[in-house]
Amino acid sequence: MTTHTPRRRPPPPAGGSDFARLSKKIAEAGLMNRRPGYYIVRSIVVAVAYAGGWSAFVVIGAGWWTLxxxxxLAVMFGQVALLAHDVAHRQVFRRRRPSETAGRIAGAAIGMGYGWWQDKHTRHHANPNHEGLDPDIAPDLLVWSQDQARAATGLPRLLGRRQAFLFFPLLLLEGVNLHVSSARALGNRTLKNRALDGALLYGHTAAYLTAVFLVLPPGMASAFLAVNQGLFGLYLGCLFAPNHKGMPTLTGNDRPDFLRRQVLTARNVRGSWFTDLALGGLNHQIEHHLFPSMPSPHLRRARPIVRRYCQDLGVDYLETGLIASYRQALASLHQAGAPLRRARISSARA
Structure with missing residues (x-):
């Protein structure tokens, strides 16, 4: 993964920062206005589909059609996660309390600790693709830069050599990782509302496992869990991988201004209304990072305004197709693991 060195630029002209002037254009276009009708309909559709899936599960009972x-239900879990994301960014409710209440309800439906996720995601938005500050590119099983690869030990060092080939298979574990990370975060005493998050998380786990093993025999129940959680994790990974992976990273004291920090580290994905539906509007990642509280149905309308503005400023604005975005992400992962492959070759020759 490459490291971005911010361009030196002259001081902004009178009238505020580059972002302030863009923000004024967006506000004048009415794109920061709430969309209560849209979110009411979307929430009802997702809730009915989610409840309908579980109702059909009980009615069908023991049978391989449950797979x-x-x-x-894996897709529905993903759609609930996307709703929780919009709620957390106050795209739905302007005030904090209803946003947190709705977010926790959505999180409980999929076994996600809302407080943990919100804290993590807020830090990502503040410093996208900044090594050491963005938790989404912290080295874990995978390494995201060659510097991380050189410092890797244990499993990341082993996997890092072929991580581009392992990326999608590993995403099958992302749903389980979401639950485990949510549970681990409960040990953090600085996390607010730990008791409530813990009760919701373990309540979901108990209800989910009881329903599956009560309706299905053990072997079939295990297969259901593998398919449901595996595809849920794959869907989550496919939602977020196109957004920043393979884009420039920042290190150390790299601190471009807000507009450039958000635009240069993000990638948009072109597509139709179906792309917006499947990716929850996150395919307009640049606009979302610039205006996190903008309702997701407005992101497509904001795109030409932001794109033209960036062109006028000479700021790179990247859009690509969905498949191309995955290719770029995988190429970046392969490049990040290069030091580990070279070290293995050197060791073999020695």
Whole structure:
């Protein structure tokens, strides 16, 4: 993964920062206005589909057709996660309390600790693709830069050599990782509302496992869990991988201004209304990072305004197709693991 060195630029002209002037254009276009009708309809559709999936699971009972329902519910889990994301950014409610209440309800439906996720995601938005500050590119099983690869030990060092090939298979574990990370975060005493988050998380786990093993025999229940959680994790990974992976990273004291920090580290994905539906509007990642509280149905309308503004400033604005975005992410992962492959070759020759 490459490291971005911010361009030196002259002081902004009178009238505020580059972002302030863009923000004024966006506000004048009415794109920061709330969309209560849209979110009411979307929430009802997702809730009905989610509840309908579980109702069909109980009605069908023991049978291998339940694996199709496991796949359907994996998609519904992803759609609930996208709603929780919009709620957390106050795209739905302007005030904090209803946003947190709705976010916790959505998080409980999929086994996600809302407080942990919100804290993590807020830090990502503040410093996207900044090594040491963005938790989404902290080295874990994978390494995201060659510097991380050189410092890697244990499993990341082993996996890092072929991590581009392992990326999508590893995403099958992302749903489980979401639950485990949520549970681990409960040990952090600085996390607010730990008791409530813990009760919701373990309540979901108990209800989920009880329902599956009560309706299905053990072997079939295990298959249901594998399909449901595996595809849920794959869907989550496919939602977020196109957004920043393979884009420039920042290190140390690299601190471009807000507009450049958000635009240069993000990638948009072109597509139709179906792309917006499947990716929850996150395919307009640049606009989302610039205006996190903008309702997701407005992001597509904001795109030409932001793109033209960036062109006028000479700021790179990247858009690509969905498949191309995955190619770029995988190429970046392969490049990041290069020091580990070279070290293995040197060791073999020695």
């Amino acid at each position: 199709a329902l496991a796949a359907f």
